[in-house]
Structure formats: structure tokens, C-alpha cells
Amino acid sequence: xxxxxxxxxxxxxxxxxxxxxxxxxxxxxxxxxxxxxxxxxxxxxxxxxxxxxxxxxxxxxxxxxxxxxxxxxxxxxxxxxxxxxxxxxxxxxxxxxxxxxxxxxxxxxxxxxxxxxxxxxxxxxxxxxxxxxxxxxxxxxxxxxxxxxxxxxxxxxxxxxxxxxxxxxxxxxxxxxxxxxxxxxxxxxxxxxxxxxxxxxxxxxxxxxxxxxxxxxxxxxxxxxxxxxxxxxxxxxxxxxxxxxxxxxxxxxxxxxxxxxxxxxxxxxxxxxxxxxxxxxxxxxxxxxxxxxxxxxxxxxxxxxxxxxxxxxxxxxxxxxxxxxxxxxxxxxxxxxxxxxxxxxxxxxxxxxxxxxxxxxxxxxxxxxxxxxxxxxxxxxxxxxxxxxxxxxxxxxxxxxxxxxxxxxxxxxxxxxxxxxxxxxxxxxxxxxxxxxxxxxxxxxxxxxxxxxxxxxxxxxxxxxxxxxxxxxxxxxxxxxxxxxxxxxxxxxxxxxxxxxxxxxxxxxxxxxxxxxxxxxxxxxxxxxxxxxxxxxxxx
Amino acid sequence: xxxxxxxxxxxxxxxxxxxxxxxxxxxxxxxxxxxxxxxxxxxxxxxxxxxxxxxxxxxxxxxxxxxxxxxxxxxxxxxxxxxxxxxxxxxxxxxxxxxxxxxxx
Numbered sequence: 001x002x003x004x005x006x007x008x009x010x011x012x013x014x015x016x017x018x019x020x021x022x023x024x025x026x027x028x029x030x031x032x033x034x035x036x037x038x039x040x041x042x043x044x045x046x047x048x049x050x051x052x053x054x055x056x057x058x059x060x061x062x063x064x065x066x067x068x069x070x071x072x073x074x075x076x077x078x079x080x081x082x083x084x085x086x087x088x089x090x091x092x093x094x095x096x097x098x099x100x101x102x103x104x105x106x107x108x109x110x111x112x113x114x115x116x117x118x119x120x121x122x123x124x125x126x127x128x129x130x131x132x133x134x135x136x137x138x139x140x141x142x143x144x145x146x147x148x149x150x151x152x153x154x155x156x157x158x159x160x161x162x163x164x165x166x167x168x169x170x171x172x173x174x175x176x177x178x179x180x181x182x183x184x185x186x187x188x189x190x191x192x193x194x195x196x197x198x199x200x201x202x203x204x205x206x207x208x209x210x211x212x213x214x215x216x217x218x219x220x221x222x223x224x225x226x227x228x229x230x231x232x233x234x235x236x237x238x239x240x241x242x243x244x245x246x247x248x249x250x251x252x253x254x255x256x257x258x259x260x261x262x263x264x265x266x267x268x269x270x271x272x273x274x275x276x277x278x279x280x281x282x283x284x285x286x287x288x289x290x291x292x293x294x295x296x297x298x299x300x301x302x303x304x305x306x307x308x309x310x311x312x313x314x315x316x317x318x319x320x321x322x323x324x325x326x327x328x329x330x331x332x333x334x335x336x337x338x339x340x341x342x343x344x345x346x347x348x349x350x351x352x353x354x355x356x357x358x359x360x361x362x363x364x365x366x367x368x369x370x371x372x373x374x375x376x377x378x379x380x381x382x383x384x385x386x387x388x389x390x391x392x393x394x395x396x397x398x399x400x401x402x403x404x405x406x407x408x409x410x411x412x413x414x415x416x417x418x419x420x421x422x423x424x425x426x427x428x429x430x431x432x433x434x435x436x437x438x439x440x441x442x443x444x445x446x447x448x449x450x451x452x453x454x455x456x457x458x459x460x461x462x463x464x465x466x467x468x469x470x471x472x473x474x475x476x477x478x479x480x481x482x483x484x485x486x487x488x489x490x491x492x493x494x495x496x497x498x499x500x501x502x503x504x505x506x507x508x509x510x511x512x513x514x515x516x517x518x519x520x521x522x523x524x525x526x527x528x529x530x531x532x533x534x535x536x537x538x539x540x
Numbered sequence: 541x542x543x544x545x546x547x548x549x550x551x552x553x554x555x556x557x558x559x560x561x562x563x564x565x566x567x568x569x570x571x572x573x574x575x576x577x578x579x580x581x582x583x584x585x586x587x588x589x590x591x592x593x594x595x596x597x598x599x600x601x602x603x604x605x606x607x608x609x610x611x612x613x614x615x616x617x618x619x620x621x622x623x624x625x626x627x628x629x630x631x632x633x634x635x636x637x638x639x640x641x642x643x644x645x
Contacts, residue, residue, distance in 0.1 A: 052542065053555070068555075220642065224642040224643075225642070225643070228642065232601075234643065235642055235643035235644070236602065236641070236642060236643035236644075236645055237601060237602040237639075237641075237642055237643070238600075238602055239600070239601060241600065242600040242601065242602055245600065246604075246605060246608070249605070249607075249608050253607060253611070278644050279643060279644075280643045280644030280645045281644075282605065283602075283603075283605045283641075283643075283645045284605070284606075284644070284645040286605055286607055313643075315643060315644060350644070447644065448642070448643065448644055448645075450556065451554075451555045451556065452555050493644040494644050497644055497645070538616075538617070538618070539607065539610075539617060
């Protein structure tokens with residue numbers, strides 16, 4: 001029997017036992033990356049969590065912190081938190097409180113066969129050197145035992161024998177709280193489960209419990225995320241004046257660089273398409289919305305952006321942690337689309353926007369406004385013959401990163417590939433890819449979290465598999481040289497943030513000439529109307 | 541909340557060293573923050589970036605996009621990294637007393 005095939009009941013129970021740290025990752029236990037990134041000594045290390053942070057926050061899970069919840073100051077406060085958790089746990093299993101996910105959650109609670117097929121498919125678990133607490137069934141099993149003991153009740157003898165034996169104390173609960181943020185919700189485990197148990201969903205429901213019942217969530221997702229988006233207009237903090245100022249600059253910059261007049265359309269009533277970008281694009285990757293404007297104009301598409309609060313930001317972090325926040329943001333997107341009387345919404349190059357708007361918000365939208373992926377729109381434009389394209393302009397090695405929410409969650413696999421095969425002569429796949437892809441390691445909002453030393457966890461552990469895949473995809477080139485520029489096409493803002501951090505952390509741009517960007521930039525780079533290359537490697 | 545001490549005064553900073561309240565910023569504080577960022581001497585070029593960032597922040601409530609910063613201060617990105625080794629967002633914005641960027645940026 002292999003090392004990953006059994007689970008020690010002792011280690012599950014350990015979550016309740018008080019200790020400074022339940023788990024620790026030693027860098028020398030991590031599977032090595034391909035050369036020249038195989039020498040751990042030459043890579044940045046993993047900074048220790050400060051004593052101050054360990055003193056102040058509930059940090060007894062592992063080497064890092066995401067939620068950063070202050071330790072309860074009094075026994076009364078601790079008791080209140082424990083009660084809050086169990087009240088929330090019960091609500092997760094009632095139809096009136098959780099009609100959205102009750103059924104798959106209950107099925108996942110009651111039917112895991114502990115076969116561990118999921119474990120070998122989990123990039124966090126495998127690339128952590130198989131650390132027990134990161135095993136996809138670990139947090140699920142803790143949750144399951146609490147469910148059987150406190151929610152399902154009944155058959156007491158059976159439960160204490162089979163499912164019980166776990167103490168629902170604050171040590172357990174505070175560790176579960178952090179552990180809910182050591183999984184990127186990529187749901188590769190759910191895909192591999194022979195009976196359809198969804199450990200990703202269990203993680204998601206745990207996050208929901210902490211946010212919706214106890215008001216506990218990472219500030220990047222809530223306070224600076226959905227709350228800021230609903231109040232100011234965008235999770236980036238851009239108000240409608242700032243977004244217009246930025247887009248004016250982008251239009252001007254695009255026009256200067258390409259010699260083609262670029263003018264973004266705002267609030268056009270009755271336009272065919274309301275395009276909603278992840279607003280992070282305007283600030284961090286302005287070439288992306290700029291290239292969209294250029295491509296849509298060149299193809300004669302009737303389109304518009306909205307300058308209404310929330311509607312110029314496709315972000316909906318509620319997807320990662322809170323159903324009510326998700327619905328509030330989605331309702332705003334719908335309201336503006338109706339106000340503008342557009343034929344459909346097109347979701348820009350953002351994975352979680354795809355899933356939130358395209359799938360989960362279905363019941364908010366109730367079929368009133370169709371939503372389309374930018375992937376199919378780009379495919380349609382590229383093969384319509386409306387653009388004059390010269391693939392030789394993209395004659396450098398290109399690989400594709402599949403955002404989990406677009407490919408695995410929604411099955412949008414081929415459109416972006418058909419485009420790349422057509423416009424990028426040196427396109428090569430990562431292995432595995434498509435619906436069997438690996439997460440970038442920044443999924444479920446991790447890419448925007450860097451507090452304390454969490455960035456080191458993302459770089460060494462959750463992003464390790466992606467880094468390996470990237471290097472392997474360019475394995476036919478000289479990775480000791482930056483002479484040949486290589487391009488990772490990552491059509492998702494969150495994934496781009498994570499990949500940028502990975503390339504910086506490992507020094508892969510300077511060592512191996514590996515760059516990254518979106519899909520639309522490659523399309524525009526191939527346009528014959530542009531006399532100069534659109535891609536500006538010096539700014540990438 | 542952590543705190544950062546300079547000239548005998550303490551200011552609140554977040555876990556990454558960004559000051560919590562942009563209104564407490566002054567040039568003395570900027571020099572002290574710059575030292576943490578590996579900038580021992582604030583030259584005119586350093587100040588030009590910091591003043592641009594602060595003016596933009598006062599007007600729009602956020603940091604400008606990097607390309608705009610480069611264009612309007614006439615400073616190539618490479619030069620910004622020379623001035624502020626942690627880069628425009630993590631380095632220059634921190635010295636300018638802007639809050640840490642949020643959202644998918």
C-alpha cells in the first residue's frame with residue numbers, strides 16, 4: 001500500500017490537541033522543480049511567522065496565516081465563538097439557510113469511501129511533500145465527524161465508534177478556520193472522486209460558515225473585497241471617476257502605440273455586448289482591456305463598458321466565501337445590464353467572474369440576460385475573417401494555462417486553443433491540461449493574499465505544481481538563457497497575479513526569459529494593421 | 541496592528557509595513573520607510589515618484605497604474621526598480637504612504 005493510501009485516525013484527532021503548531025512543512029521535503037530551479041539553497045526561503053503574529057492570532061495550524069483571527073481574549077469569548085460555529089454548522093444543513101448547496105454538501109458528508117484517489121490529484125497535498133493536514137480528506141473528515149456528532153446525532157454508539165471522537169473545541173475550530181484557506185477550491189479532487197464527493201465544496205461551505213454566521217473572513221476578500229466593491233464600485237478601490245481616468249489613459253496609450261485610434265465605449269444603451277472586465281486589469285494589465293477595445297472596434301462589434309458602480313468590475317469574491325455577498329454583487333451586474341438594455345454580458349479574461357456570473361448567478365439572473373465567455377467571443381472574431389492576422393508575428397514559444405473556473409468548472413476548453421493553434425505557431429500544451437489542468441496556486445483569492453508570510457506558502461507549496469508544469473512546457477528550450485522569450489497565456493486576472501509572483505519569486509523572467517499575459521494581447525499582436533509589435537516585453 | 545517607530549514616534553502599519561492612516565504621512569516618515577525598503581538616500585528622482593503618487597492618490601483615492609506612473613514622471617520601469625528595489629507597488633507606494641493595493645492587481 002502506498003504512503004498516501006491510508007489515513008491515520010490518530011492524525012485526524014490531533015486537530016483538537018493543543019500545541020504550538022499542528023503541521024510544519026520542511027522545504028527539503030518538497031518535490032524538486034526541474035533545473036535550473038532544483039537547488040533549494042539558491043531559491044528564496046520560507047520566512048518564519050513572527051513571534052508577534054503567533055502571540056496575537058490563532059496561528060496553531062501550520063507555518064502561515066490567512067484569516068488572522070485574534071485569539072479570544074476571555075474564556076467567555078472563546079465559548080461564544082465555539083457556539084457560533086456549531087450554530088452555523090447546523091444552519092449549513094437546513095434547507096431554509098442553505099438551499100443552494102445543501103444537497104451536494106450532505107452527499108459529500110455522508111458518502112466518502114476514504115479511497116484517497118483525490119489525494120494524489122491534489123497539487124497542494126502532493127507538492128507539500130504529502131503533508132497530512134493538506135490532504136483533501138483531512139479537513140473534510142474533521143468536518144464530517146463534527147457533522148455526525150453535532151448535527152446528525154442519533155445512533156450515538158455508532159457515531160462515537162465510527163465518526164465521533166473529535167472534540168469540537170476552539171483549538172479544532174480555529175485550525176479549521178485557517179485550514180479552509182489552505183485549499184484553492186480548484187476541485188480537481190471532486191473531478192477525480194469515483195463517487196462524486198466534493199472536498200472543494202466542503203472547504204467552500206466551511207468558509208461560508210465562518211463568514212456568514214461568525215463574521216470571520218480574510219480582509220482581502222471581504223472588507224477590501226466585496227464590501228469595498230459594493231461601496232466604492234470596485235475591489236481595487238477605483239471609483240467611477242478613477243476608472244474613467246484610467247481608461248482614458250489606456251485609450252490614449254493604445255492609440256500612441258499602435259497608430260490605430262482606440263476609443264472605449266461607455267454606457268451605450270442597446271449595445272449588443274456589455275463587456276465586464278475584472279477591474280484589476282485596468283490597473284495591473286492595462287494592455288488587456290486596451291487590446292479588447294482595439295480588437296472589438298476592428299471587428300465592428302457593438303459593445304460597451306458600464307461606468308456604474310460595481311458594473312465596471314467583474315470581480316465577485318463572494319464566490320469564494322459568502323453566498324449573500326455573491327448575490328449582492330451579481331444582482332448589481334444584472335441591474336446594470338438591464339438598465340443598458342444590452343443583448344448579453346461578455347465576461348472578460350477572469351476565471352472566477354466566469355463561474356460567478358456564468359454559472360452560480362444563474363438563479364439571480366433567472367435567464368433574463370445571457371452571458372458569454374470572452375473565449376468564445378474571441379474565437380468567433382478570430383475565425384470570422386474580420387481581422388487580418390499574421391501568425392508569424394507570434395513566432396515564439398507559447399503555452400496555455402487553463403483557469404480552473406473556465407475549464408474544469410465550465411468545460412470551456414477548445415475555443416481558446418483553436419485561437420492559439422491558429423495564431424501562435426509555437427503553441428504547446430502543458431501536461432496535463434484542459435479539464436485535467438492544475439490550478440495556478442492562487443485560486444479562490446489566494447493570489448491577492450500576501451499578508452505575513454503567506455506569499456511564501458503560495459510560491460513554495462500551492463504554486464509549485466504550476467511552476468513545474470510551466471518549466472516542463474518550455475523544456476525543449478534553453479531554460480538557462482533568457483534569449484528566447486517565452487509566453488504563458490493565462491486568460492484570468494487572478495491566475496496572472498499568481499504567475500507573475502511565481503516568475504518573480506523563482507527569477508524565471510531573468511533566468512529563462514519566461515513572460516506571461518492574456519489571450520487577447522496575442523490576437524492583437526498578430527494583427528497586420530499594427531506596424532510595431534503590440535507586446536512590449538520591457539513592460540511585462 | 542503592528543507599529544513602526546521613527547524619530548521617537550510610532551505609527552500604525554499593517555503586517556506588510558504599509559501605514560494604516562495615509563494622513564499621518566510626512567517627509568520624515570517617508571525617509572524612515574524608505575530605509576526599510578533599502579533606500580538609504582532619497583534623491584530628487586525618488587521624491588518625484590513619491591510626490592506624483594501622493595498627488596494622484598489625493599485626487600483619485602487609489603494608486604495610479606504603473607504605466608501611467610512611468611509615462612507621467614518620465615521614468616522607465618527599470619529605473620523605478622533601481623530607485624525602489626521592491627518595485628512601484630510594494631516599494632514606492634509604501635514610501636509614499638499609500639494603502640496596500642487591493643483587488644486582483
